[in-house]
Amino acid sequence: EAQVTQNPRYLITVTGKKLTVTCSQNMNHEYMSWYRQDPGLGLRQIYYSMNVEVTDKGDVPEGYKVSRKEKRNFPLILESPSPNQTSLYFCASSYYPLGETQYFGPGTRLLVL
């Protein structure tokens, strides 16, 4: 089954404690991206990657890092999380150049205390 998986699905952490949210896709997609969703602000892109070792900033990259060492994985790293990074995070993937659809993961709900 074609899918994008994210782990963990729920996470409570404290300010400053480094964390990684993993994202994996099994569709051999070139393009992967991370979004965050906040009430009243909609979905905003954090980072995206057009292929292995190729990443670029989205609209709200501050406080986040990503890496793309393998085609299927695109982890999101919060080196020093802060409460304003409390959000619902989605990973997405698609073929590149971007075609008809992006496949989204189930989401990771993060609470930073």
Add this chain to the structure above:
Amino acid sequence: DAKTTQPTSMDCAEGRAANLPCNHSTISGNEYVYWYRQIHSQGPQYIIHGLKNNETNEMASLIITEDRKSSTLILPHATLRDTAVYYCIVRVDGSQGNLIFGKGTKLSVKP
């Protein structure tokens, strides 16, 4: 990418057709109309997309006006599971970068 305007919310009776409108009056000739939906806090799900012609798939139909300034997503027989926020997005096919999700239309399907 062109901007879109959608109603904030709509209701639909279960089993009836749900018709969700979208205005995109500044759409350019190479921009496609995409529809996604998001069922409560789940990841957005692709529904359908089109350029000029009407499109139909197993989920929905997309009707695009001749001048391409507006479109309608039709769910032919809405079920309770179709309750979701529906996003209309216009973008150039093949372009890099993100999908710009607006506020969408909250569709409530009622028994």
